[in-house]
Amino acid sequence: MNFFLKSTLFSLIGFFVVGCSGLENDCDDISTLIITSNSYESRALAEHIQVRNNQPILIIPNNPNDKTLYVNGPDKQLMKIDADKFYSFVNFVGPKHIIVLGNATYVPASYIQKINPNIPKYVFNDDNWELIAWQVEDLTGYNGLADEYLEDLNELVRSKTIESKHAPKGIKEPSVVYPSN
Secondary structure (H helix, E strand, O other), X not given: OOHHHHHHHHHHHHHOOOOOOOOOOXXXXXXXXXXXXXXXXXXXXXXXXXXXXXXXXXXXXXXXXXXXXXXXXXXXXXXXXXXXXXXXXXXXXXXXXXEEEOOOOOOOHHHHHHOOOOOOEEEEOOOEHHHHHHHHHHHHOOOOHHHHHHHHHHHHHHOOOOOOOEOOOOOOOOOEEOOOO
């Protein structure tokens, strides 16, 4: 890993020290890594989670030909990562758990398969974003998360920014995969 990436990552870690709650978040570390795509539905939910836990979002591009991933810190600092460095980045950050938002249309299975199997993953890949929001609220204990996100989601539908509250069909797995450890 090059010096620039390491120094930028350490700078990001410094920003994550403010007020953590929910899943076992240690405010001194990156405890939760949220992985999702750069789509309105998924990114809005990720940002609602981030407001509550001050943890980073790893954003997968919508275009499969785009090989640049982005890490969005809680203070809106942005870091670019080459898609080939996904595994190295996740292992370097060493989160206690990972939340994946969206089906294979949003987060291709190839990314999920690259995650270290020792890191617990919570994969929310249902086609219904309302259901995903309630499941995430249930998992994290962030009261009001689903209601606030659903207000935004309804506004996106009303403004015709998105077509519906349902994700495009992707490869279907169970709605939520809880870690075995």
